[in-house]
Amino acid sequence: xTVAVMKTKAEQSFAEGFSEVQEKLPGSTAVRAxxxxxxxxxxxxxLPHRRIEEWKYTDxxxxxxxxxxxxxxxxxxxxxxxxxxxxxxxxxVDAHRVVFVNGSHRPELSSPGGLAGVxxxxxxxxxxxxxxxxxxxxxxxxxxxxxxxxxxxAYMSDGAVVQVEAGAALDKPxxxxxxxxxxxxxxxAVRNVIEVGAKASARIVEAFVSLPGAAGDxxxxxxxxxxxxxxxxxxxxxxxxDAGEGxxxxxxxxxxxxxxxxxxxxxxxxxxxxxxxxxxIDFDGEDAKLDLSGVFLGRGxxxxxxxxxxxxxxxxxxxxxxxxxxxxGNARGIFQGKIIVQQAAQKTDGKQMxxxxxxxxxxxxxxxxxxxxxxxxxxxxxxxxxxELDKDLMFxxxxxxxxxxxxxxxxxxxxxxxxxxxIDDEAIGEAVMAFARGWLx
Amino acid sequence: MAAVxxxxxxxxxxxxxxxxxxFETDIESVRAPKGLDEDTIRYISARxxxxxxMLQWRLDAYERWRSMTEPTWARVxxxxxxxxxxxxxSAPKSTEGPKSLDEVDPELLRTYEKLGIPLREQAxxxxxxxxxxxxxxxxxxxxxxxxxxxxxxxxxxxxxxSISEAVREYPELVQKYLGSxxxxxxxxxxxxxxxVFSDGSFVYIPEGVRCPMELSTYFRINDMQTGQFERTLIVxxxxxxxxxxxxxxxxxxxxxxxxxxxxxxxxLDDAEIKYxxxxxxxxGDKDGKGGIYNFVTKRGxxxxxxxxxxxxxxxxxxxxxxxxxxxxLRGDDSRGEFYSIAISNGRQQVDSGTKMIHxxxxxxxxxxxxxxxxxxSDNTYRGLVSAHRKATNAxxxxxxxxxxxxxxxxxxTVPYIEAKTxxxxxxxxATTSKISDDKLFYCMQRGLSEEEAVTLIVNGFVRDVLQxxxxxxxxxxxxxxxxxxxxxxx
Numbered sequence: 001x002t003v004a005v006m007k008t009k010a011e012q013s014f015a016e017g018f019s020e021v022q023e024k025l026p027g028s029t030a031v032r033a034x035x036x037x038x039x040x041x042x043x044x045x046x047l048p049h050r051r052i053e054e055w056k057y058t059d060x061x062x063x064x065x066x067x068x069x070x071x072x073x074x075x076x077x078x079x080x081x082x083x084x085x086x087x088x089x090x091x092x093v094d095a096h097r098v099v100f101v102n103g104s105h106r107p108e109l110s111s112p113g114g115l116a117g118v119x120x121x122x123x124x125x126x127x128x129x130x131x132x133x134x135x136x137x138x139x140x141x142x143x144x145x146x147x148x149x150x151x152x153x154a155y156m157s158d159g160a161v162v163q164v165e166a167g168a169a170l171d172k173p174x175x176x177x178x179x180x181x182x183x184x185x186x187x188x189a190v191r192n193v194i195e196v197g198a199k200a201s202a203r204i205v206e207a208f209v210s211l212p213g214a215a216g217d218x219x220x221x222x223x224x225x226x227x228x229x230x231x232x233x234x235x236x237x238x239x240x241x242d243a244g245e246g247x248x249x250x251x252x253x254x255x256x257x258x259x260x261x262x263x264x265x266x267x268x269x270x271x272x273x274x275x276x277x278x279x280x281i282d283f284d285g286e287d288a289k290l291d292l293s294g295v296f297l298g299r300g301x302x303x304x305x306x307x308x309x310x311x312x313x314x315x316x317x318x319x320x321x322x323x324x325x326x327x328x329g330n331a332r333g334i335f336q337g338k339i340i341v342q343q344a345a346q347k348t349d350g351k352q353m354x355x356x357x358x359x360x361x362x363x364x365x366x367x368x369x370x371x372x373x374x375x376x377x378x379x380x381x382x383x384x385x386x387x388e389l390d391k392d393l394m395f396x397x398x399x400x401x402x403x404x405x406x407x408x409x410x411x412x413x414x415x416x417x418x419x420x421x422x423i424d425d426e427a428i429g430e431a432v433m434a435f436a437r438g439w440l441x
Numbered sequence: 442m443a444a445v446x447x448x449x450x451x452x453x454x455x456x457x458x459x460x461x462x463x464f465e466t467d468i469e470s471v472r473a474p475k476g477l478d479e480d481t482i483r484y485i486s487a488r489x490x491x492x493x494x495m496l497q498w499r500l501d502a503y504e505r506w507r508s509m510t511e512p513t514w515a516r517v518x519x520x521x522x523x524x525x526x527x528x529x530x531s532a533p534k535s536t537e538g539p540k541s542l543d544e545v546d547p548e549l550l551r552t553y554e555k556l557g558i559p560l561r562e563q564a565x566x567x568x569x570x571x572x573x574x575x576x577x578x579x580x581x582x583x584x585x586x587x588x589x590x591x592x593x594x595x596x597x598x599x600x601x602x603s604i605s606e607a608v609r610e611y612p613e614l615v616q617k618y619l620g621s622x623x624x625x626x627x628x629x630x631x632x633x634x635x636x637v638f639s640d641g642s643f644v645y646i647p648e649g650v651r652c653p654m655e656l657s658t659y660f661r662i663n664d665m666q667t668g669q670f671e672r673t674l675i676v677x678x679x680x681x682x683x684x685x686x687x688x689x690x691x692x693x694x695x696x697x698x699x700x701x702x703x704x705x706x707x708x709l710d711d712a713e714i715k716y717x718x719x720x721x722x723x724x725g726d727k728d729g730k731g732g733i734y735n736f737v738t739k740r741g742x743x744x745x746x747x748x749x750x751x752x753x754x755x756x757x758x759x760x761x762x763x764x765x766x767x768x769x770l771r772g773d774d775s776r777g778e779f780y781s782i783a784i785s786n787g788r789q790q791v792d793s794g795t796k797m798i799h800x801x802x803x804x805x806x807x808x809x810x811x812x813x814x815x816x817x818s819d820n821t822y823r824g825l826v827s828a829h830r831k832a833t834n835a836x837x838x839x840x841x842x843x844x845x846x847x848x849x850x851x852x853x854t855v856p857y858i859e860a861k862t863x864x865x866x867x868x869x870x871a872t873t874s875k876i877s878d879d880k881l882f883y884c885m886q887r888g889l890s891e892e893e894a895v896t897l898i899v900n901g902f903v904r905d906v907l908q909x910x911x912x913x914x915x916x917x918x919x920x921x922x923x924x925x926x927x928x929x930x931x
Contacts, residue, residue: 371853
């Protein structure tokens, strides 16, 4: 029984909106063709809905009511002081900043160039050249293109194209700052493309924040593509902490890890009304290591979904995932984690853990940790738990004179601290914890 | 070291490369015409002299089934089934139902003897002294051949008979409970079963009665090109207890045969049902030719407060297994348990697991699943644990372990965990590993062959579940594990 599916208002607006802004979007003729193809693909697929297994718990067709207009052209007046305000605790991290406002690169707000061993370009300018366009589009991102990715490919307005030279070691973190600002709610599609050469080391922070006074609503669709070269060491942190009340954050991380490389990823999501964080990790060479962790904090009617796929295609790799969620009010948290071990991937060591703390009666946590294993000489496991705050621990704290409210915060802090501790940069870790503390109080 | 010795002994006894129960009984049978339409259903219903309401129920189910599509979400692959190319009813030929065991076709009795199923009560009584007695309902293709110990059970007030008989004799009970756990529109195969189910067992344990003996059904597919659709309904009234065993085998054939059963359990206040299955349908040959498609819907409803349902299953047979024995924990303080061993070898595909649906307050559930994949097989655990908003203090503990033997098989875990209340405490744990070389070396160094060592280690791996099985099944299961894994090493 096939039924013709009606296009929702949002689907229609996204499709129609594309033809309106198409001309204004950056890119060479080849890029334009790819954008059109992607728009076509999105029109065919529509927004993902719960009949698609991967989207079982997050029904974008239902939850994204309308498409906000993309405003990549309009410039919101801002100063560096504004950037610091928007960054909050992250402003204390001594980093090289590349700033984007509403999906457009703002060189005047960014740190002046000149970071040794790194070449940074804006995506908009990279797309104008055949080479840059290729790097941004033809990478792994194109291989796993769902409707959300297609939407990004069609609409992407800007982002950072970062190349860390082989053997280079960045002395301070590189921070890609995406700020939502201005009174008019808008839709921004950004893409960051990060290439880390062999034996190089880099710490990269992506921040998705808002300027106080920004519109309450906003839609962000972001794709980050990371290629970790052989024996390279990369720390990659994403902070999505918005002050708006109706913000949709759709994100895709696509990382490929080469032989003997080490990749440490972390994601913090808070203050986002509807978030879907998709992570896909491909192991491309033996003896590589992955350490992925995250914290999601939701209250009110927040809906935060983390869906990750770790694909072990080659032998002797190690992967660790640890995700912690705290849910209050009517918030709903979702964790779907899939570890695939292909037949060739002998000696794989994979472990995954997801834990949620439910603070209110109406909070909900759904998890689906999956193992898909085709090789026999492996050690793989996953765990998932969910519960309320431990009453015994609360009692212990209170019996020692700590007021209930503070005891609660302490316990939650220590709960998420375990995941935050996975960040191997102290300053970044502290900033992340400060964000979480801000949310808690 | 007695356990080791007996395991080795059992392994030795098994014919290499032979499914022990693969013989065929040469017996005349009566069949319904091939294919499925309303007439087939009327034919089945008429053969069973069913009342009008039963026929109507079947026809409704058939109507629903026609509008449904085959589910494709499970991780199993098989050519499309032609539902028109099947016989939906096949019964050993006999004019009237046998009055006593002496009237039963001796060929049939020999079959069950060969399968090791005791049908003669005297034989059972005289046989092993002191061994627990088991009442058996033997289902051959589409009909129940004989039910033993009926009289003795009657004295205790327990009703144990074939479902066809129950429809005639106890219509009010059947009408009240049939389809109340698995509705006739539940899913594709359950609807098909509701339309054409031919036989199965019915059990009713009255209030406060502890069933005096183990009850058991033995299913046997014999005829060619037939599908078996049996239906089991067990109702445990307030404060009662019953332990029920189910076994199944089929001859070796090149064709795939369909087995789509439905099992419904209802436990009222303070009642307990323990349901154990040893599923040993013909799994097909080593190249994946033939074998049974086992598409089964099993569900228990802990309807009453403080009720308990426990599923224990040992899945070693079938070309394809698609089966999720579930518990609906509706009553307050009710408890559901699921213990499973699923072994796949050759080209077998298993997609099995459970659902624990917490609705009442203070409900608890426990899932222990052990999957073992060898050869070219795929073994998937798929499960759901959910707590409804009002299911305060729901507790679940889940452990799924998979063991891989060889590099051409797959083991997968797909659990869904949904907590809609903060008071739910859910814990889920899953691991996958292979038999470590150290363990193998240790066993072999003590004189065991590699195959014996694997069997021993596997028996240890599944011990948690094995312990949940009734005594009668434990030995058989240990033996089965030996057979199923044969040829998987080296």
